[in-house]
Amino acid sequence: MSIAVIGIAEVPTIRDPDRTRWDILLDVCMEAVRDAGIDKDDVHAVISPNPMAQPAMANDMALGKVPEVLGMKGCRDIAIANAGGTSNTNCLRIAKSLIEGGQADFVLIPHTTVQSDIPSEDLINFFATAPLDKQWEYPYGVTFNGSMGLITNRYMHETGATAEQMAAVTVSLRAWGALDPNSIFYGKPVTLEDVLNSRIVSTPLHAKECNLLADGGGAMVVTSHEIAKNFEKAVYQLGHGTRFMSATPFMRKDLFHRKAYRESSTDALAQAGLSINDMDVRQIYGAYPYTQCSALEGYGVCDEGQGAALWAEGRCGPGGDLPCTTMGDATGRGHTGSGVSMAFYLETVRQLRGEADDRQVPNCEHALLTTSGGSVMNTCTTIFGRSPR
Amino acid sequence: MSDYLKPLPEIQPHSKAFWDATKEHKFLIQHCKDCDSNIFYPRRDCPECWSNNLDWIEAGGQGTVYSFSVTYEGVEEKFVADLPIILAWVDLPEGPRINTNIINCEPEDVSIDMPVEVVYVQATDDVVIPYFQPVKR
Ligand SMILES: [Zn+2]
Numbered sequence: 032m033s034i035a036v037i038g039i040a041e042v043p044t045i046r047d048p049d050r051t052r053w054d055i056l057l058d059v060c061m062e063a064v065r066d067a068g069i070d071k072d073d074v075h076a077v078i079s080p081n082p083m084a085q086p087a088m089a090n091d092m093a094l095g096k097v098p099e100v101l102g103m104k105g106c107r108d109i110a111i112a113n114a115g116g117t118s119n120t121n122c123l124r125i126a127k128s129l130i131e132g133g134q135a136d137f138v139l140i141p142h143t144t145v146q147s148d149i150p151s152e153d154l155i156n157f158f159a160t161a162p163l164d165k166q167w168e169y170p171y172g173v174t175f176n177g178s179m180g181l182i183t184n185r186y187m188h189e190t191g192a193t194a195e196q197m198a199a200v201t202v203s204l205r206a207w208g209a210l211d212p213n214s215i216f217y218g219k220p221v222t223l224e225d226v227l228n229s230r231i232v233s234t235p236l237h238a239k240e241c242n243l244l245a246d247g248g249g250a251m252v253v254t255s256h257e258i259a260k261n262f263e264k265a266v267y268q269l270g271h272g273t274r275f276m277s278a279t280p281f282m283r284k285d286l287f288h289r290k291a292y293r294e295s296s297t298d299a300l301a302q303a304g305l306s307i308n309d310m311d312v313r314q315i316y317g318a319y320p321y322t323q324c325s326a327l328e329g330y331g332v333c334d335e336g337q338g339a340a341l342w343a344e345g346r347c348g349p350g351g352d353l354p355c356t357t358m359g360d361a362t363g364r365g366h367t368g369s370g371v372s373m374a375f376y377l378e379t380v381r382q383l384r385g386e387a388d389d390r391q392v393p394n395c396e397h398a399l400l401t402t403s404g405g406s407v408m409n410t411c412t413t414i415f416g417r418s419p420r
Numbered sequence: 421m422s423d424y425l426k427p428l429p430e431i432q433p434h435s436k437a438f439w440d441a442t443k444e445h446k447f448l449i450q451h452c453k454d455c456d457s458n459i460f461y462p463r464r465d466c467p468e469c470w471s472n473n474l475d476w477i478e479a480g481g482q483g484t485v486y487s488f489s490v491t492y493e494g495v496e497e498k499f500v501a502d503l504p505i506i507l508a509w510v511d512l513p514e515g516p517r518i519n520t521n522i523i524n525c526e527p528e529d530v531s532i533d534m535p536v537e538v539v540y541v542q543a544t545d546d547v548v549i550p551y552f553q554p555v556k557r
Contacts, residue, residue: 152497155496159495165427165429165430166430166435167519168519169429170427171505171507172499172521173519174491174494176491176494177489177491177507178507180491181487181488181507183489184487184488185509188532230493232491232494233491233494234488234489234527235489281509281518
């Protein structure tokens with residue numbers, strides 16, 4: 032028994048403080064329910080990812096405003112999940128347990144984030160202090176970019192990946208984003224030179240290899256496999272595996288998460304009865320380019336240390352034979368806090384429905400999707416398919 | 421000394437001995453008397469065996485750079501005067517890997533595997549923060 036996604040909605044990722052959190056939220060909730068083709072009163076639960084750095088909105092969502100404002104008379108309960116970038120993964124897990132426990136047929140999972148009205152000093156502070164240790168990291172000026180720079184530098188040292196190869200990851204991610212009307216970089220691809228000539232933020236990371244904080248939102252409606260069979264556009268969850276590493280990067284033995292990627296995908300693929308070679312697309316939420324490389328190494332798509340070369344050869348970008356991360360990751364789309372993983376789930380559904388337009392992977396039957404939270408504390412790998420097994 | 425603008429470490433009851441020792445220019449590592457683990461960062465209980473039978477050993481103050489990242493921008497205002505900041509993870513021969521800054525070093529001179537040594541900086545009257553610097557030949 033598992034769950035299926037039957038409705039999706041998303042607003043474009045932009046920076047516009049005039050588009051409010053509630054406007055985004057209401058729009059995506061209504062559109063996802065309509066896309067599913069159910070009635071608003073059929074929604075039995077609303078499970079929301081915590082909107083990070085937005086405490087007032089988090090309170091509204093945690094304390095039941097969404098079904099009340101939208102008049103969802105059939106709603107039996109609500110919940111909010113906070114695990115940073117894996118918040119949406121936890122929402123799906125809660126939805127699954129409600130559905131399997133007989134408490135819900137249809138669960139709505141909505142996300143909203145507006146960061147453009149938060150002063151940049153406050154955002155830097157939030158993203159520096161939320162995941163970082165306030166005794167052993169923060170006093171030393173560690174930032175999110177700095178933390179990821181430390182990992183990336185070691186990754187390049189151990190694998191011999193060059194600055195050009197690493198920059199090629201961003202070129203491919205931006206190429207996907209350039210094809211996506213929901214990306215802040217829609218119609219704005221970059222060249223290798225653009226990436227390498229952008230300012231150095233934290234070595235070896237250039238500005239274009241870091242994340243632009245933006246506003247966005249999305250929603251999905253999920254139900255059981257059984258019920259989903261009546262919904263033509265349903266996309267089915269076939270397996271799920273997860274591994275935790277550490278909260279603090281310098282404590283991490285599995286620094287590039289290869290073991291966590293491998294073990295979580297092994298579990299997920301075994302449940303699905305599929306192998307990594309059956310995957311038509313790999314959606315990797317890591318938010319920084321090295322994860323796009325080490326994930327392929329962990330999944331066994333290539334040998335250790337060869338991930339960056341695959342990207343540099345253009346094999347993971349548009350038109351490549353190993354399409355990966357077709358929504359561009361945070362680097363190629365804009366970082367919407369806990370919303371990046373929502374966008375990953377939505378894009379995966381579009382690919383499997385055949386609705387990904389210019390980004391469409393041909394004959395997309397099976398997809399692997401991995402999310403990570405905090406400073407890549409975990410890898411949560413899910414297999415989705417166009418049909419139930 | 422009171423003009424220190426950067427955030428001070430949030431000292432906890434079980435890390436107080438570490439920060440007391442840095443004032444005497446000593447770098448302590450927590451040690452479990454039951455399972456013999458060297459522990460960093462300090463905790464209330466041993467993360468290996470959950471014993472609270474913990475004491476401290478004094479580190480030699482040497483280390484090697486495991487990784488580094490030179491930060492040029494994207495820090496809060498209170499860190500701007502320090503830019504560029506050389507963030508580093510340093511492996512201590514006693515076992516732990518720690519997070520620190522490399523100071524007294526130009527950004528182009530830092531490298532992975534470089535030997536470094538601890539250096540103490542008085543932040544306020546009450547707090548001394550350990551950093552690392554290249555080993556002087
Ligand atoms: Zn112990």
